[in-house]
Amino acid sequence: MHIDFAPLYRSSIGFDRLANLIENASANSQGGYPPYNIELMDDNKYRITMAVAGFTKADLEIQSQANTLVVKGAKPGDQGEDSDRRFLYQGIAERGFERRFQLADYVKVIDASLENGLLHIDLEREIPEAMKPRRIEIGDSPLLEGGKS
Template structure:
């Protein structure tokens, strides 16, 4: 089922949310590839954890790239598998998983143990971006002098 969204009402009352339309559009066109399986959990008010089940991969087979509002996790097993499998049920195919991150979400650490890749994320809003109360002065407004051009 394909649905078209009209973002005009949103654009009338918001500024700087241009990326929102792109995120919704990419989510609508995303493939349903569920490999590798993963969990996203909130571990605190501004803390998140992504866990990927990567059985058959080693730490050297995985690459993690944090960019501007994106986190890309890629995995590729080296060629040269000379085993003669009777049954091969552990998937080890190449993958690329992209996560879109909100503003100010940073990757703090990544660990790989027992076939599970765990990535810790934290949202750290700079002090200058946090809401602040603006004082309203009660004195007379200062007059601005204008000089005539020579």
């Protein structure tokens, strides 16, 4: 499925990066493992919750660099051919993973916790004062005050 973002480019200024992020997200589908939710907690607060059953804190790594959040999970003794364990049926995925999330400008990771097999990553958007909306006063034109045209 291809989505045409051309109308968004024509009617907006400075949102080309946003459209590219959406386009890349739909093109780079990473499958369904591990499953995750993205939740809006407040106007500028978000939470990513990932189901990471069987992983401990030591097995997980979270990195935030530029506008990318990377979550990796690796089991130190991944089941291979050398494993002493023999499964009759294995429905619980215990494989390693790497999941990437593109973050918008000014979004940073503020906390991460692991509870009951769920990894919670809390994010917050902090817009700098210089970027916040400000009121512009309308003044008189200096050319019109002196009677000159």
